[in-house]
Amino acid sequence: MDADDFEQIRKAVRQLVREEVIPREEEIDLDDRIPEELRGAIADMGLFGYALPEEYGGLGVNMKEDVELAFEFGYTTPAFRSLFGTNNGIAGQVIAKFGSEEQKQRYLPRLAAGELIGSFALTEAEAGSDPAGLRTTARRDGDGWVISGSKRYITNAPLADLFVVFARSDPEERGGRGISSFVVDAKAPGVSLGAKDKKMGQSGAWTSEVFFDEVRVPADALVGEEGRGYSKALTVLSRGRLHIAAMCVGMAQRVLDESVAYAATAKQGGAPIGRFQLVQALIADMHTELVAGRALVRDVAARYDSGEDTSVGPSAAKLFCSEMVGRATDRAVQVHGGLGYLRTTPVERFYRDARLYRLYEGTSEVQRVIIGGGLLRAAGMPRS
Numbered sequence: 001m002d003a004d005d006f007e008q009i010r011k012a013v014r015q016l017v018r019e020e021v022i023p024r025e026e027e028i029d030l031d032d033r034i035p036e037e038l039r040g041a042i043a044d045m046g047l048f049g050y051a052l053p054e055e056y057g058g059l060g061v062n063m064k065e066d067v068e069l070a071f072e073f074g075y076t077t078p079a080f081r082s083l084f085g086t087n088n089g090i091a092g093q094v095i096a097k098f099g100s101e102e103q104k105q106r107y108l109p110r111l112a113a114g115e116l117i118g119s120f121a122l123t124e125a126e127a128g129s130d131p132a133g134l135r136t137t138a139r140r141d142g143d144g145w146v147i148s149g150s151k152r153y154i155t156n157a158p159l160a161d162l163f164v165v166f167a168r169s170d171p172e173e174r175g176g177r178g179i180s181s182f183v184v185d186a187k188a189p190g191v192s193l194g195a196k197d198k199k200m201g202q203s204g205a206w207t208s209e210v211f212f213d214e215v216r217v218p219a220d221a222l223v224g225e226e227g228r229g230y231s232k233a234l235t236v237l238s239r240g241r242l243h244i245a246a247m248c249v250g251m252a253q254r255v256l257d258e259s260v261a262y263a264a265t266a267k268q269g270g271a272p273i274g275r276f277q278l279v280q281a282l283i284a285d286m287h288t289e290l291v292a293g294r295a296l297v298r299d300v301a302a303r304y305d306s307g308e309d310t311s312v313g314p315s316a317a318k319l320f321c322s323e324m325v326g327r328a329t330d331r332a333v334q335v336h337g338g339l340g341y342l343r344t345t346p347v348e349r350f351y352r353d354a355r356l357y358r359l360y361e362g363t364s365e366v367q368r369v370i371i372g373g374g375l376l377r378a379a380g381m382p383r384s
């Protein structure tokens with residue numbers, strides 16, 4: 001896509017976010033759902049497939065463009081992006097990058113159109129930060145496979161039409177080897193869901209447990225090579241980390257804008273609180289860290305697209321930006337005083353929403369392990 005086409009899409013997304021989503025943020029939070037009309041608007045704009053390849057009905061953005069869109073998505077409730085995030089990201093990318101031609105044709109156009117919702121089912125009870133320890137199994141059965149196990153915290157599971165499931169297909173192998181990925185129809189006999197999780201924030205974005213009880217899938221449910229699913233998961237998670245970093249920048253911009261607007265008008269002792277230099281300092285720190293985060297994300301995205309760095313950079317961006325937005329939302333609550341602690345004040349909601357960013361798609365500790373380990377291995381340190 002050329003620069004002008006992309007700019008039009010970015011502007012249209014900005015308009016949708018600011019005119020259609022922001023006015024409904026409180027409703028989304030209280031009702032814990034994205035209204036149907038918004039889902040329609042998201043589909044009409046092609047957002048269910050913005051990062052899926054153009055030849056399969058997506059908009060085919062590269063990472064430089066992806067992060068610019070995420071700056072816009074991040075400016076409102078994360079539930080908005082979450083609805084179409086798994087189709088474009090962790091679930092859709094596995095099929096787009098590693099699926100057979102037949103799998104791509106079968107799933108990608110319908111994911112891109114929003115006719116199907118895909119979920120990425122990797123995490124288990126004792127396999128979160130270390131997914132290589134997963135216990136879900138895939139047993140060969142005639143031509144096909146039988147999948148058994150359970151996954152937790154799976155985004156969009158209650159809405160999902162299909163799951164990209166990671167399971168151990170070779171019981172003899174340990175760690176990352178011997179894990180395969182499968183596309184599993186959510187309606188297949190033996191697939192069931194737990195109750196919707198009650199979360200601290202990000203209301204309107206749904207997660208739940210997913211159970212696979214002897215679920216039979218055909219041979220062509222296997223995505224890519226048998227036993228190579230773990231490296232696929234790592235590849236798509238790395239891309240997702242950079243996207244999440246950009247989402248954090250978008251949220252930091254929003255809470256900064258809310259704080260500046262509030263400080264310029266709310267009064268104490270007859271003068272706007274923005275006159276107090278200690279309030280200005282809160283705003284200055286938010287702004288400074290935000291511009292650093294945005295520059296970092298843009299730099300890492302350019303290196304991702306060129307292939308120079310697809311691992312350490314995305315982790316560094318996710319680490320910095322998710323911690324940065326935590327500080328930004330905390331400062332925003334501080335600028336708002338008591339009002340910042342009350343429900344229905346946007347910064348109170350963002351304060352809770354932001355907390356997830358330091359946990360999912362790899363905790364901050366895991367990002368540090370990836371960054372430190374990656375740099376040391378590049379310097380020749382042997383793997384343990």
Ligand SMILES: Cc1cc2nc3c(=O)[nH]c(=O)nc-3n(C[C@H](O)[C@H](O)[C@H](O)COP(=O)(O)OP(=O)(O)OC[C@H]3O[C@@H](n4cnc5c(N)ncnc54)[C@H](O)[C@@H]3O)c2cc1C
Binds near residue numbers: 129130362364
């Ligand atoms: C709302 C939400 C949505 C999610 N969506 C999805 C989804 O769609 N699909 C999916 O598969 N998963 C999803 N997840 C799972 C998410 O990615 C995991 O929760 C996350 O990776 C952390 O794993 P855990 O919860 O098992 O925590 P643990 O791994 O048990 O971590 C607990 C603590 O131990 C620390 N720790 C663990 N290992 C190390 C280590 N090696 N070094 C240092 N510290 C370490 C962690 O940093 C953390 O502080 C979601 C989670 C949430 C909450």
